[in-house]
Amino acid sequence: MEKQWHGKKVLVLGAAKSGIAAATYLHHAGADVTINTGNIPPEDEQEKIQALGIQSVFNEHPLALLNETEVIVKNPGIPYQIPLLQEAMSRHIPIYTEVELAYLATEAEFVAITGSNGKTTTTTLVYELLKGGERPVHLAGNIGFPAIEVASQAKAGDLIVIELSSFQLMGIESFHPRSAALLNLSEAHLDYHGDFDAYADAKGNLFRRMTNADQIVVKVTDPEVMKRVPGEIEPTTFSFDRGDASVVDGWVTVRGEKIMPVNELALGGAHNVENVLAALLLVEPFAIPRTHIERVLRNFGGVAHRTESLGDVLGRAVYNDSKATNNVAAEAALRGFDAPIVWLCGGLERGADLSSLAPALSNVKAVVAYGETKERFKELGESRQIPSFTVETLADAVPLAFEQSETGDVILLSPACASWDQFKTFEERGEQFVQLVRSYEEANR
CATH class of the missing domain: 3.40.1190.10 (Mur-like, catalytic domain)
Incomplete structure (x- = not known):
């Protein structure tokens, strides 16, 4: 399986976990590997790359990298619109993601x-x-x-x-x-x-x-x-x-x-x-x-950050649905409860039409919105005559959600947005939510 890469000139675009894993495999398979990122990777990633002894170019995507490149293995999150990939496509250089590499391996x-x-x-x-x-x-x-x-x-x-x-x-x-x-x-x-x-x-x-x-x-x-x-x-x-x-x-x-x-x-x-x-x-x-x-x-009761129950917290049923990064996921969570809901929502602005969420708000008693999209979620709540509030951060939203709720209510984090305005991942967002809830519980017993 590895023989096909021997002597091949491969450009690995993007570092992080999957990029370094791809570069490691290809290097050990005998490929001539260059790893390239559009930023400066964290120190621990740089150390792993240096330990491999492969070429690296950080903080830019120079087109000259393509002159000897035969195959590109790119991080999935890097858009095809960047000039390097546009030029690669014009030269008919194959562009794979790590999944293709894994299948061939x-x-x-x-x-x-x-x-x-x-x-x-x-x-x-x-x-x-x-x-x-x-x-x-x-x-x-x-x-x-x-x-x-x-x-x-x-x-x-x-x-x-x-x-x-x-x-x-x-x-x-x-x-x-x-x-x-x-x-x-x-x-x-x-x-x-x-x-x-x-x-x-x-x-x-x-x-x-x-x-x-x-x-x-x-x-x-x-x-x-x-x-x-x-x-x-x-x-x-x-x-x-x-x-x-x-x-x-x-x-x-x-x-x-x-x-x-x-x-x-x-x-x-x-x-x-x-x-x-x-x-x-x-x-x-x-x-x-x-x-x-x-x-x-x-x-099997599900996975963390996906309508994850945090149990009874000061008489409220609290749920971490941080993985709900779009309307459909949030709508499914909102429709899953019969009790009154205080809904925490918001995050990265992507211009999504929020109107499809309106029919799912019948059990929502208050909207607490934060992040880049907070004003639009407030407008959505107010359009259904629901008390709606905006705050800057999730840390501000949690205590307000408890204040707007009472015994027997559901407090639901189901953002309907990606996390990247304030967090690196939805997991990080969910973990912070859990920590904030536990801290609030401890302080208000």
């Missing part, structure tokens, strides 16, 4: 999950389900180790479960998973892709090499998803109401077989039931014992 099979919402929950659930089978299973990508690290260690016959973003899927060519799902599609990352169709088509790249011998899992009631299924493919379908996997008379069913009553699932909410349905179809080709499936479904 292993004989293991991939189970891949993408979609606008539910990716992390479904990916983690699939991983837990597959652990009950006979084949070794690994977790890679956005919620595990860098894909190339996992792939370079995985063996033939192993399974790699990977969550994939639209950014990653733009940089694949030969990637061919054995089982793959496109869960749903809604407007997201339009600042990167330009328009919805470009974003949705990037997601649809997941299926470009798949055939009817593979398991292709799609939400049958999402017309935009169905448009991305190649014409010659007969997909396997799911949705709450119909499909190969659906809910019938209160039961989770797969191809008409009753698996478990919905009220016995550890995951709650209609959107999570659909994640369960998709996961069951994704693992179908791998003969997982029924007893293991039932045990996982009764015990």
